[in-house]
Amino acid sequence: MNDVSASITKLNPKSKLHVIREAPQTLLPKLFKEWQVTHLVFERDTDAYARDRDAEVSKLAKEAGVEVVIKVGRTLYDPDELVKENGGRPTMSISQVEKAGSKIGDIPRPIPAPKMLPSPGDVKIDFKQARPAQEPDFNAIQRNSTESSYVSIAGPSGDFAVPTLNEMGLKDATTQHHGGETVGQHLLDEIIKDEVWTATFEKPKTAPTAFAPQATTLLSPHMHFGSLSCREFYWRVQDVIDKHKGKASQPPVSLTGQLLFRDMYFGAQAKLGWYFGQTEGNDHNRFIPWHLRSKLDEKGIITGEYTIDSEEAESWFQRWKYGRTGFPWIDAIMRQLRYEGWIHHLARHAVACFLTRGGCYVDWVRGAEVFEEWLIDHESACNIGNWQWLSCTAFYSQFYRCYSPIAFPQKSDKDGQFVRHFCPELKDFPIKYIYEPWKAPIQDQKKAGCLIKGDGTMAEIDGMKAYPKPMFDFNERRTICLDGMKSAYHVNLYGNDPRVLDGTWRKLFPDDAEGPTEGNNDDEAAVQNKKIKKVTEPELGEQGVDEDHGGAADTGGDLKSGDKDGNKRKRGKNNATLDAFVAPRKTRKTKA
Secondary structure (H helix, E strand, O other): OHHHHHHHHHHOOOOOOOOOOOOHHHHHHHHHHHOOOOEEEEEOOOOHHHHHHHHHHHHHHHHOOOEEEEEOOOOOOOHHHHHHHOOOOOOOOHHHHHHHHHHHOOOOOOOOOOOOOOOOOOOOOOOOOOOOOOOOOOOHHHEOOOOOOOOOOOOOOOOOOOOOOOOOOEOOOOOOOOOOHHHHHHHHHHHHHOHHHHHHOOHHHOOOOOOOOOOOOOOHHHHHHOOOOHHHHHHHHHHHHHHOOOOOOOOOOOHHHHHHHHHHHHHHHHHHHHHHHOOOOOOOOEOOOOEOOEEEOOOOOEEEEEOOOOHHHHHHHHHHHOOOOOOHHHHHHHHHHHHHOOOOHHHHHHHHHHHOOOOOOEOHHHHHHHHHHHOOOOOHHHHHHHHHHHOOOOOOOOOOOOOOOOHHHHOOOOOOHHHHHHOHHHOOOOHHHOOOHHHOOHHHHHHHOEEEOOOOOOOEEOOEEEEOOOOOOHHHHHHHHHHHHHHHHHHOOEOOOHHHHHOHHHHHOOOOOOOOOOOOOHHHHHHHHHOEEEOOOOOOOOOOOOOOOOOOOOOOOOOOOOOOOOOOOOOOHHHOOHHHOOOOOOOOEEEO
16 A cells, blocks of 8 residues: 555646545445545455445445446456356366356457546545544454554555554554565566566466475465456467467466466355355255354354364364364464465365364364455455365265375475475474474484474474474374265255254264254254263374375366256265265264
């Protein structure tokens, strides 16, 4: 915002970004009258909350006789037009986006930035501020002092300046990444200079372990905050590709393909609205009986709270969030996310798979909420869509393909430099043990100055640095999750099924199936779970993995099993026995 304001002042020293501290629903009707406004121009936003807000603002403008002009620029295509040309359905694959886009026409080129700006008129404000409600404060966890940016309509200094972190009571930034159009344009310029890299870029071939610098563009935060136009990004890349004499990469793995992925998720959200961000009521989201399921309000919308049906799952979730799982690759990623606000897309895949179908069997919404809290490039449509993809509840269905927390990172970082940087307590471990430090003999642990002991809540144990033991046996948990996914796919429920909405889905699963399947509701499942005890502690000596190390492929963008709206589901050879699968056998737990 400071960069925008400076750019405005550069074009006209008498002008700047004018920040007025009040919600648009109460502020704009007063401004329409005070400033004798004739036109209101804003960018279309198809997020569920934004639709409701903009509809209210447009209604107020119409009542005041103000003409509303809405422009599309946040995406390559208008998401509503994508849905329209996709037969009124949400876009659930890249091929659907490309087909619908061909009907819409060419992606518009961005218009040049203005060379001058007129001086502002009389911008006096002679009315009282209506302060927005302070609760709920979704950013409370990020504050270390009182929020004061709304002390007056013109801000604490009375100059309508851009709010500071101090005014908002926010903690100091820990990330090295900076925003603003100047930075965004510079990053894009540097990328475009390397014509071969730009023309031949393939996202799946980039290294998730690369840092300082990262292996991808890091332009996603700039597109989110509007400091870089996605259409400018698209056309500058496409112009390079058109001139490239060699073989160029193609969507969906190319740079332009990544922007089509982005549009795919926006199209899905545009159609599904509030329900896109949850399972319940979402007719395109497959129902899985995850642990830590969301609580709903009287309208059936998630509240941000969840039921703790399993204290074990809650512990796993918290350890996952704060990088204390005992699996260095997972912990390094989550620590990078927490402190930098950004992680590589394959790193996002790895931790998402681990939390949901590849380890913890925790509701994907819990992970999406953590990403929403910490990502500097958080885009609700993309974040939600990616979590559904990686949990195999929508967009992607090959749940048997999991990321190994041990084998996968070694493909690009055999020495474990990424882990050594973000988990510095492990920096002196031998290469042999960097991804499996629990296997190191005690003498090697002491030599490295770090004991593999405890659950991660203590930085030191017995006078030495400590790193936690793995919180479970990965092979065991992967098998349990795989069995649970097979069972859920066999039951074949989607979020809008009446049995999902009224809780009778439990009748379709045995009580000992993975997830809160006991009793008649989540509360009863939680009570039953407290009666469950482990037969044995997991064996942590061997963690060999025989799964597909490639992880969830993102080279096609199409559901291998089709989508909910009538497209034929194909069954590959690896899941040919799903129809005969009834329920997984469980030997892991017993009732007291």
